[in-house]
Amino acid sequence: MFAAIRVRGTTGVKGEVADTMKMLRLNRINHVVILDENPSYKGMLQKSKDYITWGEIKEDTLTKVITKRGRLPGGQKLTEEYLKENTSHKSVKELSKAIFAGEKLEDNGLKPIFRLHPPRKGYKNTRRAFNEDGTLGYRGEKIEDLIKKML
Numbered sequence: 001m002f003a004a005i006r007v008r009g010t011t012g013v014k015g016e017v018a019d020t021m022k023m024l025r026l027n028r029i030n031h032v033v034i035l036d037e038n039p040s041y042k043g044m045l046q047k048s049k050d051y052i053t054w055g056e057i058k059e060d061t062l063t064k065v066i067t068k069r070g071r072l073p074g075g076q077k078l079t080e081e082y083l084k085e086n087t088s089h090k091s092v093k094e095l096s097k098a099i100f101a102g103e104k105l106e107d108n109g110l111k112p113i114f115r116l117h118p119p120r121k122g123y124k125n126t127r128r129a130f131n132e133d134g135t136l137g138y139r140g141e142k143i144e145d146l147i148k149k150m151l
Contacts, residue, residue, distance in 0.1 A: 004054040055143030119149035
């Protein structure tokens with residue numbers, strides 16, 4: 001699974017890239033989406049690499065994100081009671097395992113976007129690639145460090 005975070009705003013974005021980010025549901029800065037690893041998503045991520053950062057996410061990090069930032073339609077926080085009453089999952093940990101197995105957030109009544117805070121200590125550089133000591137582009141498993149700074 002990939003976690004993709006929008007880092008830069010909308011000014012100066014080409015129409016094709018803006019459409020791609022809209023399809024990825026990355027409409028605002030500091031929004032995170034969880035994506036499956038398939039060639040079409042990889043191409044979309046690569047196309048919008050100058051405005052987002054992404055990498056592989058682990059199950060425990062996904063559990064933390066859902067626990068702290070998971071929202072229901074209408075903006076209410078996700079609770080254990082809601083999961084027990086309205087889904088087949090008993091806890092957030094079970095839900096994150098099911099998502100890794102192939103279920104979708106929307107099928108369980110959750111919003112597919114997680115709104116995070118800006119990272120503590122800030123971004124390094126929002127105009128350079130990650131391998132050039134910046135923030136943008138593919139960062140592998142180091143995306144988890146950024147997500148933990150943003151929770």
